[in-house]
Amino acid sequence: MHSFIFPNSKKTGHIVRHIATPLICVDHSLLRMQQKYVAGDASSDIFEIRSVSKSFNSTSILNDISLRVPMGVSHILLGSSGSGKSTLLKAALGIIKPDAGSFFLTGQALDFKDRAQWLHKLGYVPQDGGLFPHLTARQNIILVATTLKWDRDRIEHRLGEVQEIVALEPELLLRYPRELSGGQKQRVALMRAIFLDPNVILLDEPLGALDPIVRSDVQARLKEVFHRLKKAVVLVTHDISEAVFLGDQISLLKDGRILQSGSFSDLLKTPSDPYVSQFINAQRSWESI
Amino acid sequence: MKTPLVIGLLCFSVFLAVFLTTKTSIAAQQKVVVGSKIFTESYILGEIVAKKLELSQNKADNSTLIERRLGIGATGILFEALLGGDISMYPEYTGTIAEAILKRPDLKTFDEIQNALKPLGLTMSQPLGFNNTYALAVRTEVAQKFKLTRISDLAPVLTEIRIGFGHEFTTRSDGSPGLAAVYKIPFASRTRAMAHSLAYEAIREGSIDLTDVYSTDSKIESLGLLVLEDDLNAFPRYDAVILVRSDFVTLNPGLWSAIQSLAGTIDENRMRELNARVERDRQNFRAAADGYFEKSSANVDPSSQRPFFDLQKGRIVFRTKEHLILVGLALLFSLVLGVPLGILATQSRAFGQLILLVSGVFQTIPSLALLCFLIPLFGIGIGSSLIALCMYGLLPVVMNTFVGLRSIDRNLLDTANALGLNYWQSLFRVRLPLASRSIYSGLRTSAITGIGTATLAALIGAGGYGATILAGLAINDIEMITLGAAPAALMALAVHGIFELIDARLIPKGLR
Numbered sequence: 001m002h003s004f005i006f007p008n009s010k011k012t013g014h015i016v017r018h019i020a021t022p023l024i025c026v027d028h029s030l031l032r033m034q035q036k037y038v039a040g041d042a043s044s045d046i047f048e049i050r051s052v053s054k055s056f057n058s059t060s061i062l063n064d065i066s067l068r069v070p071m072g073v074s075h076i077l078l079g080s081s082g083s084g085k086s087t088l089l090k091a092a093l094g095i096i097k098p099d100a101g102s103f104f105l106t107g108q109a110l111d112f113k114d115r116a117q118w119l120h121k122l123g124y125v126p127q128d129g130g131l132f133p134h135l136t137a138r139q140n141i142i143l144v145a146t147t148l149k150w151d152r153d154r155i156e157h158r159l160g161e162v163q164e165i166v167a168l169e170p171e172l173l174l175r176y177p178r179e180l181s182g183g184q185k186q187r188v189a190l191m192r193a194i195f196l197d198p199n200v201i202l203l204d205e206p207l208g209a210l211d212p213i214v215r216s217d218v219q220a221r222l223k224e225v226f227h228r229l230k231k232a233v234v235l236v237t238h239d240i241s242e243a244v245f246l247g248d249q250i251s252l253l254k255d256g257r258i259l260q261s262g263s264f265s266d267l268l269k270t271p272s273d274p275y276v277s278q279f280i281n282a283q284r285s286w287e288s289i
Numbered sequence: 290m291k292t293p294l295v296i297g298l299l300c301f302s303v304f305l306a307v308f309l310t311t312k313t314s315i316a317a318q319q320k321v322v323v324g325s326k327i328f329t330e331s332y333i334l335g336e337i338v339a340k341k342l343e344l345s346q347n348k349a350d351n352s353t354l355i356e357r358r359l360g361i362g363a364t365g366i367l368f369e370a371l372l373g374g375d376i377s378m379y380p381e382y383t384g385t386i387a388e389a390i391l392k393r394p395d396l397k398t399f400d401e402i403q404n405a406l407k408p409l410g411l412t413m414s415q416p417l418g419f420n421n422t423y424a425l426a427v428r429t430e431v432a433q434k435f436k437l438t439r440i441s442d443l444a445p446v447l448t449e450i451r452i453g454f455g456h457e458f459t460t461r462s463d464g465s466p467g468l469a470a471v472y473k474i475p476f477a478s479r480t481r482a483m484a485h486s487l488a489y490e491a492i493r494e495g496s497i498d499l500t501d502v503y504s505t506d507s508k509i510e511s512l513g514l515l516v517l518e519d520d521l522n523a524f525p526r527y528d529a530v531i532l533v534r535s536d537f538v539t540l541n542p543g544l545w546s547a548i549q550s551l552a553g554t555i556d557e558n559r560m561r562e563l564n565a566r567v568e569r570d571r572q573n574f575r576a577a578a579d580g581y582f583e584k585s586s587a588n589v590d591p592s593s594q595r596p597f598f599d600l601q602k603g604r605i606v607f608r609t610k611e612h613l614i615l616v617g618l619a620l621l622f623s624l625v626l627g628v629p630l631g632i633l634a635t636q637s638r639a640f641g642q643l644i645l646l647v648s649g650v651f652q653t654i655p656s657l658a659l660l661c662f663l664i665p666l667f668g669i670g671i672g673s674s675l676i677a678l679c680m681y682g683l684l685p686v687v688m689n690t691f692v693g694l695r696s697i698d699r700n701l702l703d704t705a706n707a708l709g710l711n712y713w714q715s716l717f718r719v720r721l722p723l724a725s726r727s728i729y730s731g732l733r734t735s736a737i738t739g740i741g742t743a744t745l746a747a748l749i750g751a752g753g754y755g756a757t758i759l760a761g762l763a764i765n766d767i768e769m770i771t772l773g774a775a776p777a778a779l780m781a782l783a784v785h786g787i788f789e790l791i792d793a794r795l796i797p798k799g800l801r
Contacts, residue, residue, distance in 0.1 A: 090703065090707075093703075093706070093707040094706075094707075095703050095706050095707060115709065116709045116711065118709075119707065119708065119709030120709055122707075124704070124707040124708065126700055126703065126704050126707070127700065128700070130700055130701060130703075130704035132701060132704075132705075132719055132722075132723070132799075133723070133799045133800055134722040134723055134725075134797035134798075134799045134800050135797075135799060136799070143708065143710075143718065144708050144709060144710070147710060147714045147718070176798060176799035177799065178799065192708075
């Protein structure tokens, strides 16, 4: 059960009143319509998830998930833990093979037999950065480029570019991950993710482990980078304020299903399911907006 | 995911093939190899035989190479080496041939035994002239205290005396089991089994009262022991002979007649005197053997009186080299084979269990038994020793590679996967570096235990510090044993230190 006390208004001690609001029943077709609407502006430069389902031991983890993320749009997958949002990212990366459905990038489907090509178009920032501890920041960033036999000049040139984008101090590049702060690690991980200039950036709770001040700082930086790079961004989080701050579109997941997709105000004003209101109100009072 | 499996199996079969072809048979070469067991008398007889062959060859102006491989091991190992063609001959005793080799205690006469050897492609020379039978010896004080003169006298005082028998004696049917049956004395319940040469040390310092001896042992006299009379004739005859491959006899009739000319030339007194030259006068085996060829045994050439100890001391550097080569090669093979096997073990659960089980079972095989199994396949010497050392060295490397790879953070593996690294890139750039610390400590364990295990290689003639230790055991010289054991311990310390130093360079900095 979520807390009913608003974290940001503890002194007033407001109690959420959504329990009292009448339940709205939403059927599946309505949900699909909504998704279609979200992905409405049909452009070929698009990252698309089509009807992806996955079960483990007959428990459904992902249930018929569809999503369209055009270039330049940041789409937030919002949900509590166990809602399937990280699993969806892993499926998009080919780490987990879905039982049904597939992923498309500018019209091309993910081929599980030859994932390398696909993955080079996807940048990935894992939870806590996922930097390899035996490599320096620099070695982490250029790892994939070296396996692709990029020449030295090309690597140096690109390194300069991504360093400028992420605004990382050059001296940090020679440090090992354990010598970097949490915020620095995240920036290095982002540099690694965008090094090959992918079309899509996937981020799995990238800021979860950071303290609030660093977190808001990195959030600001991420927003700037997203804005500048104009990539399709899919970011997983359970933090609504982060979702609102970084996302153009938000999908709320529960039990492997997308309950609602839309802008934050859609979710707030026309919730498709009582859980949508419950989830939003559990974290913060939005009445003031 | 099939490629690494195939490549791993390929590596394994190449490795096996290389070793299988290293076995060389002396039959193909123009040389005669004289072996011996690992005790004074056998060494001396081996030297006598070798010298006799060399002398007769000079006369015949024949250029067959005479090679000495003395002190190879116990009966089982010598016999396997003889059958396999690693050696051409070695000194043996009729009783041992009947009881321990042919397992036919019913064969009593020389001709019966000779006939039984024929189907094996073996033959034996005429007896050399002495009967080195087993005997039981007690400390004189104990003999006086309990009035012991015959073996039968032991029955009433069995609980009062402390018994230490050699391992071979406690298990051979003509040893204490046979003795117990004939005399109806339950020795087994009161016996501590130990290395034969250490039993002398034990009886000298008084920690045991009774032991088994050979009737030609020089120590009977020097330790002041009393030999108990075998009043019920339990022990069979142990006439010394030279056990030879039949093909040697047909190929080298001249050399064979030289060996036959040794018949009847060494009586028990002569043999005991030759043994005393080594154990009392500390001559080396070759110098002692020279005593056989001298007209008067009292006249000893001063130049040949270099103590055996000094000889061994002078060989320390050589032994160190041998030992390092053994340990180094075994470690190299353990690395080359163990790391791929450890990687394979992470591929599938069933295969992993199988690999870990097999390399675990290797560890449990007693080293001496393992050496015996390997001799028929790979011969005596460095081949079998390396295989055995590898088998022992494998588990730490396989296990630590497996554990190191298995304990890598799942998220890092997913990340490597998500970055688009293929299997080999992920293995070499991420997984192995992350497991390097664990693999490295497995190698260290393998190297250090290998130094200890390698001393056993001398049991089958592969040299190393073990050769010095065994020589010391053979002539009951604690100082000489230390001469082999101490450098082995120092080497273990040095290797430990070297690994510490390399550690700082080899393990990725980010993991330290």
